[in-house]
Amino acid sequence: QVQLVESGGGLVQAGGSLRLSCAASGRTFSNYAMGWFRQAPGQEREFVARTTWRDDSTYSADSVKGRFTISRANAKNTVYLQMNSLKPEDTAVYYCAIPKRPYTDILPHRHDEHYWGQGTQVTVSS
Numbered sequence: 001q002v003q004l005v006e007s008g009g010g011l012v013q014a015g016g017s018l019r020l021s022c023a024a025s026g027r028t029f030s031n032y033a034m035g036w037f038r039q040a041p042g043q044e045r046e047f048v049a050r051t052t053w054r055d056d057s058t059y060s061a062d063s064v065k066g067r068f069t070i071s072r073a074n075a076k077n078t079v080y081l082q083m084n085s086l087k088p089e090d091t092a093v094y095y096c097a098i099p100k101r102p103y104t105d106i107l108p109h110r111h112d113e114h115y116w117g118q119g120t121q122v123t124v125s126s
Contacts, residue, residue: 002026002115004096009120012086016124020081022096022117033099034072034079035106038092038122045095047108049081064090086124093119 008020020036035050049060049070058070069082079096097114099106107113 002098004098004115004117006094006096006117006120009094009122011123011125014086014088014124014126016086017082017084018086018122020083020094020096020120020122022079022081024077024079024096024098024115029077029098030074031102033104033106034070035097036070036079036081036094037097037108038090038094039119040092043092045111047106048094050106051079052105053103083122086122088124088126091122091124093121095119 003025004022006020006022008018010018012018031053033050033052036048037045038048039045047061048064049058049068051058051070051072060068067085072079096117097106099114
């Protein structure tokens with residue numbers, strides 16, 4: 001059974017940093033893409049960043065580009081999100097996601113085709 005467990009959220013002042021982690025279990029995920037999404041109150045879940053199984057390439061949403069960095073450690077089945085220069089508008093519940101099939105990219109609009117963690121709250125005060 002696949003399980004994703006996020007950690008590292010919290011309360012931080014604007015301009016501060018947090019590092020989120022997502023530990024995956026239930027299989028080996030070296031052949032899977034891994035990504036992060038977020039959902040603010042009253043808003044839809046939105047894509048933040050993703051890695052691919054192919055190589056070390058990553059892709060981030062324009063809203064976080066240059067501030068957030070996604071990385072992964074295949075030996076630990078873990079994906080990270082380093083968040084710097086945080087803004088109040090980054091406040092949200094952050095979720096990690098893995099496609100249900102290997103060799104499949106993160107599909108930002110196909111939520112049902114991913115495994116999800118329970119989320120971790122990130123609150124940025126002004």
